[in-house]
Amino acid sequence: MATTTIVGDVVAQIGGDLIDLSVLLPVGTDPHSFTPTPQDVAKLSDADLIFANGAGLESFLTPLIESAGAAERVVYLSDPLELLKSSAADEHDSTLGDPHTWTDPKNVMVWVQTIADELSRLDPAGAEKFQANAVTYTLELQALDDWIRQQVAQIPEARRQIVTDHLLFGYYVAAYGFKQVGAVVPGYSTLSEPSAQELAALEDAIKSLNVPAIFVGNTVNPSLSERVAGDTGMKLVYVYTGSLSDPGGEAATYLDYMRYNTRAFVEALAPTP
Template identity: 45%
Template sequence: MLSRNRLALPQMIILIFAALLAACSRGAENASSSSTYHGYLTLAQPEDLTPAQLQDGGLLQVVATTSIVADVVTNVGGDAIELNSIIPRMTDPHGYQLTPGDLRMLHDADLVFINGLGLEEALEQTLAQLPEDIPIVSLSEGIQLRELTSERTDTNADHETEAHADTGVDPHVWFDPLNINVWTDNTAQSLAALDPANAATFQANSDAFHNQLEDLHNWTLTQLEEIPQADRKLVTDHLLMGYFAQRYDFEIINALLPAYSSAASPSAQELADLQDSIRQSGVKVIFIGINSNRQIAEQMARDTSLAVVPLYTGSLSALNGPASTYLTFMQYNVRAIVNALK
């Protein structure tokens, strides 16, 4: 891997400005996105990566986009890598804007891991401008994806929501712990390709994390037994629990924001239709992201006599919080769902 010089501050500012302009001009261009759901990015496949040129004793420099991605990479890479995360904890990944420090971190990376599937759409233009010798790997490559249903695509939404509709897939794959097995394998294979000397360490860490994910899945099944089948119905702030519902046999009744992005805005007609579907379904709870705007949920709760229950959704909690790792993130959410619906 070739050596790289740090970006000067003026160059960083220019890149940020260019990314902001691009984010507002996507529109029809996204309609021709490729089947990999990353219209701006050229993604590297783990099997195609080649060893990085590390100095003696030097660690692989790795960047992850979200705190959830970073936690999985940490479990696999351990002390054999130096890992930085772009989007801070307790921050919604939809619409995050890069800082000059983020750009410097990306430029110094040997490898960048992303969730992919349009989740980091606000970052994609800048990621696409990184040097070709900095590979970008989507951890979600190989997951069986949930397609965006046709009735969800005709919505009154902003730029980001239109992009999710155009890609046609749900990016919130981490709500199914068994999907994280794919993330784990992609991480281990990618790290081993760039740093073969530590391949055995990465594989051992991967095996151990697979066991933890299997334990989490089995624990979740046991916890959810407390919820009667008739009550396994979810209303959320946006369409984010699809993989969870698919894995654990729940029904998605509706969402306050009829899109895969928390940045969407519902129309008056959509809110009226949502109230009707809630009343007909008999649900008693709205689940919203802890970092989400509660205004619409609280108004809907008043109008329909529902309780509002917060969940961690696109980010881990603070390090001293109740959802500071992926495993505790899922445990917190499962307990909250069980307590609300049992």
């Protein structure tokens, strides 16, 4: 099993047809606020391995894993990574750091090796295939990273300023030379609420820096972001955040998700020729 659709896609790339994979969170679900059903607990009890993002993203998971008696079968993919921390987010979350590690493909390369190793441990007969899939997919992640760099180069450095619904592109921002000007919810989770003062400060920052767009995720209620956009004259640009799109959609895989979001950033921030 995998928790989110993003974790699920990466696990599928490595496991291929040697594994029987189910993904816990439906498409479009916010991982921060997901509430599992008794059927979900039953599914977790039956799983041989459970891959989770970890780093506090899936706050529903700890009690669920306990009641399913599944603690030894859970692999937290972000455990080996050093998490970003910001003092602004600390005021809102009691988290370990920024859990959205997948927004930098270099972090997903670490996930891939963990997935290949864990699947090989479970099924030694498939080890050669899992490791070969990991090599192939890592090359695709490297190509994705190169492509993002080329795309982002179209945005002059001074314009690489982003405002998002919550702080979820931290690793992307750090990897590709952006600056996070602010977030409607200035925390790593969608669960907290901004104060009136924080919203006013955000609107002031947006106006003084002349930021053109707010990037809003597919898994949150956009009403607060709409209000900030209305007050400041910014454009609302929809991106994919905690979930991939439907299987037939424009961000159905992790690679497509990253390409979709990068195109959205470039389109909103690059000067028009």
